[in-house]
Amino acid sequence: MNNIKLDPLFNQLTSLLGNRFSVAEAVRQHHGEEMTHYDVCLPDAVAFPLTTEEVSQIVTLCNHYEIPVIPYGAGTALEGNFLAVGGGISMDFSRMDNVVAIHGEDLDCTVEAGVTREQLNLAVRDLGLFFPIDPGANATLGGMAATRASGTNAVRYGTMRDNVLSLKAVMADGTIITTSSRTKKSSAGYDLTRLLVGSEGTLAVITEVTVKLYGMPEAMSSAVCPFNSLEGAIKTVVDTIQMGIPIARIELIDTLLVEIINRFSDFNYPVEPTLFMEFHGSETSVKEQAEMVEEIAMLHGGHAFQWATRPEDRTKLWKARHEAFMYLRAAFPGKDFLVTDVCVPISRLAECIHETHQDIKDINITAPMVGHVGDGNFHLTIPYDKNNPDDVTMIERLNTRLVERAIKMGGTCTGEHGIGLGKKKFMAQEHGAALNYMKTIKVALDPKNILNPHKIFDL
Amino acid sequence: MNNIKLDPLFNQLTSLLGNRFSVAEAVRQHHGEEMTHYDVCLPDAVAFPLTTEEVSQIVTLCNHYEIPVIPYGAGTALEGNFLAVGGGISMDFSRMDNVVAIHGEDLDCTVEAGVTREQLNLAVRDLGLFFPIDPGANATLGGMAATRASGTNAVRYGTMRDNVLSLKAVMADGTIITTSSRTKKSSAGYDLTRLLVGSEGTLAVITEVTVKLYGMPEAMSSAVCPFNSLEGAIKTVVDTIQMGIPIARIELIDTLLVEIINRFSDFNYPVEPTLFMEFHGSETSVKEQAEMVEEIAMLHGGHAFQWATRPEDRTKLWKARHEAFMYLRAAFPGKDFLVTDVCVPISRLAECIHETHQDIKDINITAPMVGHVGDGNFHLTIPYDKNNPDDVTMIERLNTRLVERAIKMGGTCTGEHGIGLGKKKFMAQEHGAALNYMKTIKVALDPKNILNPHKIFDL
Numbered sequence: 001m002n003n004i005k006l007d008p009l010f011n012q013l014t015s016l017l018g019n020r021f022s023v024a025e026a027v028r029q030h031h032g033e034e035m036t037h038y039d040v041c042l043p044d045a046v047a048f049p050l051t052t053e054e055v056s057q058i059v060t061l062c063n064h065y066e067i068p069v070i071p072y073g074a075g076t077a078l079e080g081n082f083l084a085v086g087g088g089i090s091m092d093f094s095r096m097d098n099v100v101a102i103h104g105e106d107l108d109c110t111v112e113a114g115v116t117r118e119q120l121n122l123a124v125r126d127l128g129l130f131f132p133i134d135p136g137a138n139a140t141l142g143g144m145a146a147t148r149a150s151g152t153n154a155v156r157y158g159t160m161r162d163n164v165l166s167l168k169a170v171m172a173d174g175t176i177i178t179t180s181s182r183t184k185k186s187s188a189g190y191d192l193t194r195l196l197v198g199s200e201g202t203l204a205v206i207t208e209v210t211v212k213l214y215g216m217p218e219a220m221s222s223a224v225c226p227f228n229s230l231e232g233a234i235k236t237v238v239d240t241i242q243m244g245i246p247i248a249r250i251e252l253i254d255t256l257l258v259e260i261i262n263r264f265s266d267f268n269y270p271v272e273p274t275l276f277m278e279f280h281g282s283e284t285s286v287k288e289q290a291e292m293v294e295e296i297a298m299l300h301g302g303h304a305f306q307w308a309t310r311p312e313d314r315t316k317l318w319k320a321r322h323e324a325f326m327y328l329r330a331a332f333p334g335k336d337f338l339v340t341d342v343c344v345p346i347s348r349l350a351e352c353i354h355e356t357h358q359d360i361k362d363i364n365i366t367a368p369m370v371g372h373v374g375d376g377n378f379h380l381t382i383p384y385d386k387n388n389p390d391d392v393t394m395i396e397r398l399n400t401r402l403v404e405r406a407i408k409m410g411g412t413c414t415g416e417h418g419i420g421l422g423k424k425k426f427m428a429q430e431h432g433a434a435l436n437y438m439k440t441i442k443v444a445l446d447p448k449n450i451l452n453p454h455k456i457f458d459l
Numbered sequence: 460m461n462n463i464k465l466d467p468l469f470n471q472l473t474s475l476l477g478n479r480f481s482v483a484e485a486v487r488q489h490h491g492e493e494m495t496h497y498d499v500c501l502p503d504a505v506a507f508p509l510t511t512e513e514v515s516q517i518v519t520l521c522n523h524y525e526i527p528v529i530p531y532g533a534g535t536a537l538e539g540n541f542l543a544v545g546g547g548i549s550m551d552f553s554r555m556d557n558v559v560a561i562h563g564e565d566l567d568c569t570v571e572a573g574v575t576r577e578q579l580n581l582a583v584r585d586l587g588l589f590f591p592i593d594p595g596a597n598a599t600l601g602g603m604a605a606t607r608a609s610g611t612n613a614v615r616y617g618t619m620r621d622n623v624l625s626l627k628a629v630m631a632d633g634t635i636i637t638t639s640s641r642t643k644k645s646s647a648g649y650d651l652t653r654l655l656v657g658s659e660g661t662l663a664v665i666t667e668v669t670v671k672l673y674g675m676p677e678a679m680s681s682a683v684c685p686f687n688s689l690e691g692a693i694k695t696v697v698d699t700i701q702m703g704i705p706i707a708r709i710e711l712i713d714t715l716l717v718e719i720i721n722r723f724s725d726f727n728y729p730v731e732p733t734l735f736m737e738f739h740g741s742e743t744s745v746k747e748q749a750e751m752v753e754e755i756a757m758l759h760g761g762h763a764f765q766w767a768t769r770p771e772d773r774t775k776l777w778k779a780r781h782e783a784f785m786y787l788r789a790a791f792p793g794k795d796f797l798v799t800d801v802c803v804p805i806s807r808l809a810e811c812i813h814e815t816h817q818d819i820k821d822i823n824i825t826a827p828m829v830g831h832v833g834d835g836n837f838h839l840t841i842p843y844d845k846n847n848p849d850d851v852t853m854i855e856r857l858n859t860r861l862v863e864r865a866i867k868m869g870g871t872c873t874g875e876h877g878i879g880l881g882k883k884k885f886m887a888q889e890h891g892a893a894l895n896y897m898k899t900i901k902v903a904l905d906p907k908n909i910l911n912p913h914k915i916f917d918l
Contacts, residue, residue, distance in 0.1 A: 103804065103806060105697070105701060105804075105805065105806035106804040106805055106806045107700075107701070108804075147646055148644075148645075148646045148650075149646075150644055154643075154644060158621075159644050161644075161650065161653070162617075162621060171896060175892050175895075176892065177890075177891070177892050177893040177896065178890075178891065178893060179893060180871070180890075180893075181802075181866075181869055181870055181871045181889070182804060182869055183802045183803060183804055183834075183835055183836075183869070183870050183871050183874070184613075184802070184805075184834045184835060184836075185607075185609055185613060185618050185620075185802055185834050185836060185871075185874050185875060186607075186802060186871035186873065186874060187606055187607045187608075187657055187871075187873045187874065187875050187876060187877040187878070188871045188872050188873050188877075188878055188882065188885075188886065188889055188890070189657070189878055189886060189889075189890060189894070189897050189915055189916070190654060190657065190658055190662075190897045190900060190915075191607075191620065191650075191653045191654060191656065191657055192893055192896065192897065194620070194650045194653035194654070195649060195650060195653070195654050195900075197650065198646055198648070198649065198650055199649055203649075214703065215701075215702065215703035238564070241566075242564060242566070242674075243674065244673065244674035281744075282744070282747060284743055284744070284747060285740075285741070285743070285744050285747075288741060288743060288744075343640075343642045343643070343644055343645060344642060345562065345564075345565040345567075345641060345642055346564065346565055346643075347562060347564035347565045375642075375643045375644050376642055376643060377642075377643075377644060407640075410640055410641055410642070411640055411642050412639070412640045412642050412644075412645035412646075412647045413647050414645065414646045414647050415642070415644050415645060415646060416644060416646050417646060418646040418647075419646070419647055419648060423647065426647075427647065427648060430640070430647055430648075431636075431637075431639075431647070431648060432636070432637065433634050433635065433636045434636040434637060434638060434639075434651055435648070436634075437630060437636065437651065437904060438648050438649045438651065440903050440904060441649060441654075441900060441903060441904070443903070444899050444900060444902070444903035445896060445899060445900070456648055456649075457648070
């Protein structure tokens with residue numbers, strides 16, 4: 001990075017932020033490392049703003065000196081989304097963690113971008129409300145909005161796209177905007193809210209997020225069901241969705257991952273393809289939903305449908321699901337991990353998973369699969385050695401085949417991880433001519449290309 | 460309009476489209492008239508494309524000659540959205556009315572922009588599916604996407620924002636794009652789908668719309684309930700929403716409109732503020748929902764809760780609701796009508812309606828109110844004489860006070876009609892600095908300002 005620009009910028013940021021501006025190696029290291037296979041990539045410095053106004057001042061300065069600004073939430077991204085590949089300032093939102101306003105009557109809530117989903121849920125719990133979007137990791141709301149996150153509950157409650165009502169954001173020139181009112185609907189002009197949701201910090205820096213809340217369901221119950229075959233489990237999911245059963249979660253865990261969960265938690269499930277499920281509603285409707293799904297499962301080789309109605313059993317179940325990646329790291333010590341996800345129309349899900357499993361078998365690797373299959377979305381987590389060129393070639397080929405298969409089936413190269421660095425190469429294939437207009441918008445809104453540059457696409 | 464440009468353009472469009480290009484006065488008249496108070500405003504010509512490729516050719520030519528293109532659906536817009544105020548070509552989608560693909564298993568469907576919602580519902584009915592968005596008028600899917608329409612079912616199923624999965628569209632330079640895959644979710648780049656939804660034809664011309672479908676509910680029932688007071692009716696709505704009861708429709712009809720509905724249909728309701736409701740679900744859940752709402756209504760002065768479970772009674776009920784505007788025109792022959800809508804957070808709905816009623820009382824006019832109140836959205840339809848300057852002043856003042864009140868309460872100047880011409884003056888007040896970035900996007904995507912110019916905002 002050019003010191004002629006950096007020196008005066010750093011001086012001004014130091015006088016603005018004091019010790020909330022850091023060039024310390026350890027701090028930069030912390031902001032330059034992902035938990036997946038991406039190489040470490042340090043920002044030149046890290047800023048810790050306290051307010052939207054400070055964010056605006058920082059962005060204004062960076063825009064003036066043409067130095068990149070990369071928003072940083074909880075650091076749980078998976079596709080290199082926050083790595084400072086062009087250098088610049090990592091903007092850490094951990095100190096912007098205030099709940100700004102809870103409108104219980106309106107079922108919405110405004111939080112600063114650094115508030116995590118667990119913190120948000122704690123803040124609204126006593127009102128009998130909850131925020132359903134759950135990507136597994138305890139991500140920040142700002143980061144979740146930026147990557148259009150979703151996760152296990154999306155099959156019923158939608159993704160961040162559906163649940164963000166409004167954003168406060170700082171544009172590349174430092175201007176603070178509010179993208180819309182927090183009403184349930186509006187036809188007043190362009191949908192800037194959803195333009196920024198999923199833009200991964202490349203169009204604006206999100207500083208506040210207003211999201212929908214939901215009344216805690218009167219009843220919740222979870223179930224686990226192993227299947228004789230992967231096909232049977234997938235057919236159960238497809239039938240459940242097609243029948244319009246409002247299931248809250250329906251997660252597919254393949255045999256390999258069941259074995260790993262058994263090994264690292266205190267579960268002892270049959271080592272077979274398994275569905276983890278959750279039902280929300282009134283007592284009557286939860287019972288009705290669950291009975292219908294059990295019936296469907298039995299038709300497709302499901303057996304030993306196990307209930308977990310006690311909150312502690314439910315929590316234990318979903319904890320195991322969420323910690324699967326941690327278990328995987330423990331199961332393959334010293335390995336790097338490629339974590340990838342695709343999403344297809346549900347009518348193609350069985351075929352897509354089947355062909356992918358065949359690929360995995362052909363190259364004889366370990367690649368556990370887990371899926372938010374109610375949405376047609378599934379993940380592979382592949383341990384490998386990134387210093388072994390053969391491994392790298394093999395993994396890249398597998399990922400490319402997976403993504404191209406999904407796109408050919410009318411799907412997308414990522415259901416919920418975002419493009420970051422890792423999926424840039426598939427953007428043209430997925431979007432065709434539309435990609436040019438994404439670039440047009442980027443250039444118009446960030447003419448100096450300072451906002452998280454080199455992400456989503458190259459200009 | 461400049462003949463030096465028009466003559467060669469018209470020659471080329473005639474040779475492209477033959478008799479599907481018309482400059483006939485009667486045809487232009489039909490495309491230059493809204494059903495509300497806007498002055499007649501004729502386009503220079505009307506084109507009737509058959510394919511997306513033709514739309515692309517027309518737009519390419521218009522862009523070359525810098526002549527406006529204004530998409531035209533069913534002509535049911537209410538805010539001057541399709542009036543050719545800068546001259547140009549009205550592009551009528553009535554002959555692009557093919558259902559392109561129905562993916563019953565995926566619960567989605569692709570239609571050309573000229574397909575109407577009734578036509579769509581007919582096409583999917585035999586599969587046991589339906590498309591819930593219902594703005595009252597039998598609008599086209601292209602028009603509904605362009606204005607981010609919603610209507611009576613939005614309280615449960617959301618608006619066009621939530622239900623459009625993907626669009627095919629022609630950009631200002633004539634390029635054909637597809638905005639995204641039709642998967643239920645994706646994190647792959649900017650959300651062009653939702654950028655175009657609600658852009659009123661100012662950023663691109665929508666030629667195909669892919670929407671979500673839903674399984675026809677096992678059970679549906681409707682109910683009508685009159686209340687002692689408007690406040691009681693509103694409180695019932697607010698409590699219903701806050702309790703998370705998944706009601707499908709909950710519409711408020713004020714006393715004045717009940718009287719008019721009684722006069723022009725064969726209903727004979729008590730002349731009191733009234734809720735029209737509909738419940739969707741399983742037999743059990745419909746019953747459960749309805750009993751809960753009845754209980755809430757009784758607490759707030761509701762009485763004579765009447766059921767309509769037979770399909771023909773339900774249809775009759777919603778027909779009366781949808782034809783209310785027609786009845787109003789019959790009740791006030793020779794009058795012009797200002798039709799306006801606002802939307803506020805539901806916690807402010809009672810206050811907003813109360814103050815608005817007070818305004819109406821103060822100036823002693825007739826202004827029936829109807830509302831999709833479950834979303835905080837309500838409408839006034841005000842008969843007046845637009846040739847009477849006093850009437851005009853009074854109506855404009857009432858509308859301005861209504862909108863400013865809504866915005867001050869955290870609301871929006873339009874819940875579902877769009878900005879068109881009529882609400883442009885409120886855009887700055889509602890959006891502040893964000894408005895400039897909408898303009899930036901418009902200029903970037905349509906540098907010659909040919910796509911429905913002078914709508915939403917002036918440049």
